[in-house]
Amino acid sequence: MTSFTDSLIELLGGLAWVPENAAGIIFVTVSVLVALPVFLFMTLNAMVAVYMERKVSAFMQDRLGPMEVGIFGFKGGKRFWGGIGQTVADAVKLLGKEDTIPGEADRALFIIGPFILFGAAFATFIGIPIGYGLVISDFNIGIFFVIAISSIGVIGVILAGWASNNKWSLYGAMRSAAQMISYELPVGMSLLLVVMVVGSLQFHDIVMWQEQHRWFLFHSPFTALAFLIFFASGVAEVNRTPFDIPEAESELVAGYMTEYSGFRWSIFFLSEYANMAIIALMSAIIFLGGWLSPLGGLFRTFNLEQSWYFLEGPWWGVFWISIKAIALIFVMMWVRWTWPRLRPDQLMYVAWKVFIPFALANIFFVGIWELLLG
Amino acid sequence: MLIDYLPILFVFVLAAGFALAALGATHVIGPKVKSQVKLSVYESGVDPVAATHTRLNVRYFIVGLVFIIFDIEVIFLFPWALIFRDFVARSPFIFYEMVFFLAVLLVGYVYVWRKGVFEWE
Numbered sequence: 165m166t167s168f169t170d171s172l173i174e175l176l177g178g179l180a181w182v183p184e185n186a187a188g189i190i191f192v193t194v195s196v197l198v199a200l201p202v203f204l205f206m207t208l209n210a211m212v213a214v215y216m217e218r219k220v221s222a223f224m225q226d227r228l229g230p231m232e233v234g235i236f237g238f239k240g241g242k243r244f245w246g247g248i249g250q251t252v253a254d255a256v257k258l259l260g261k262e263d264t265i266p267g268e269a270d271r272a273l274f275i276i277g278p279f280i281l282f283g284a285a286f287a288t289f290i291g292i293p294i295g296y297g298l299v300i301s302d303f304n305i306g307i308f309f310v311i312a313i314s315s316i317g318v319i320g321v322i323l324a325g326w327a328s329n330n331k332w333s334l335y336g337a338m339r340s341a342a343q344m345i346s347y348e349l350p351v352g353m354s355l356l357l358v359v360m361v362v363g364s365l366q367f368h369d370i371v372m373w374q375e376q377h378r379w380f381l382f383h384s385p386f387t388a389l390a391f392l393i394f395f396a397s398g399v400a401e402v403n404r405t406p407f408d409i410p411e412a413e414s415e416l417v418a419g420y421m422t423e424y425s426g427f428r429w430s431i432f433f434l435s436e437y438a439n440m441a442i443i444a445l446m447s448a449i450i451f452l453g454g455w456l457s458p459l460g461g462l463f464r465t466f467n468l469e470q471s472w473y474f475l476e477g478p479w480w481g482v483f484w485i486s487i488k489a490i491a492l493i494f495v496m497m498w499v500r501w502t503w504p505r506l507r508p509d510q511l512m513y514v515a516w517k518v519f520i521p522f523a524l525a526n527i528f529f530v531g532i533w534e535l536l537l538g
Numbered sequence: 539m540l541i542d543y544l545p546i547l548f549v550f551v552l553a554a555g556f557a558l559a560a561l562g563a564t565h566v567i568g569p570k571v572k573s574q575v576k577l578s579v580y581e582s583g584v585d586p587v588a589a590t591h592t593r594l595n596v597r598y599f600i601v602g603l604v605f606i607i608f609d610i611e612v613i614f615l616f617p618w619a620l621i622f623r624d625f626v627a628r629s630p631f632i633f634y635e636m637v638f639f640l641a642v643l644l645v646g647y648v649y650v651w652r653k654g655v656f657e658w659e
Contacts, residue, residue: 172600179562192544194544194545196548198545198548199545199548199549199551200552202545202549202552203549203552203553203556206576207556223565230616258562258564259560259563259567259568260564260567260568261564261568262564262568262569262570262571263564263565263568263575264572264576265559266577266578266579266580267574267578268577268578269572278557279553279554279557282553282554282557283549283550283553283554284548285553286550286552286553287546287549287550287553289549290545290546290549300545301543301545303543308616313546326591329579329590329591330579330580330581330590331581331586331590332581334578334591334594335592338594338595339658340597341598341602342597342598342601342602345601345602345605345609346605348605348609349608349609349612350614352609353612353615354612356612356615356616356619357619359616359620359622360619360622360623361623362623363617363620363621363623363624364620365620365624367546417580422580423579426564426568427557427560427561427563428561429649430560431557493615506659509657509658512601512656512658513656513658514631515655516651516655516656517651520608520647521647524640524643524647526638526643527615527640528637529635531622531626531636531637532633534622534623534626535626535630535633
């Protein structure tokens, strides 16, 4: 399995004008080159997701703006393209805002906070493949890497809340930290089951296993339960409704983001969308067969020729994984505009008294399942 | 390979660079009207009362402690899960081992539950 990084190193090393023994320079160049696609992907993802959220909320709650705003006089049909200018309008508005740092804030930490959250959200993407071989670095500790890097974000949240020197921010940050760490446990335990069955932490191995056997969602009742726990906990880790206690606008104003304005605030906003994409992609890869076509298994059973593998191949893989991830992101938005938020005590109840015991029992039952049937 | 981890650093730098550039742009485009009132702490429109960094509810810290314990357990479980498949084909001993480990963990979990750590309000 060659990753994007490996291929680039090979390519650069093979070029005639690249001097011999320039390994160090090649490494640095490659690292810079591979950072760009991640960055582009994330920016694109944020733009599309913001537009999508606007539209979904507009359809669900009959909001006017996202149905109407045009761009350069192009309004399109009201239903789908209407409101295409909303994302641009948002970006321009955020860029045109004054950058304020409260007088009493701890300036250094106030500035660093959002950067840590943002950087962590971006760095996670290095390990996540979006197709066969389409990964920046194919870590052999894939799942572990994603769990580790994505939990750095909590530090940014705490720093931001503490440095703001604002009571809303501080309480929001404390709640957020308690929530994020509580829901990290069920996430880790649900992924553990997959590692047990596959015997590898690498994303490619996990998808390969699903290609040979079946999607993890359908593997056993316990892995299906693990998917539900993983997805719900993931939504909670991203701090989205109904788990948005940290930024509960009716009680905590905006939680840890209260004192942030303009583009500093939108860094938080971008990280939220990045984290949503991470959870959706992780669920798609680990439980929903990643870049495998949902039709693939069906056609393979008919023993058709290679060319009849319907809608399969490297680029169709990107299509399928995107469809799965977007469907999951849509579910997150759907949930957001449908259910009210939980109370903090209910939140802790769900994490510690429901998800964790079920996830622990799941480890046990999957062990038995593999012992008897595996 | 260790080189695989180098992009992490650069992505961090690029993310920070993008954020800094955008912040720079807001400094150029955006208004710059500072006032005493604007720079004061936001507390729903009234003057701030009392210090912010006071004592917080101990529940947050207890949850933090319990999290660390359980998270380390989960990290211990990962190496086990990784070799589970290969070993279980030969003998189910590795499974019983982990059942014992989980049982020990369960005792701690029940203790924490009974002590009311998960009771909020």
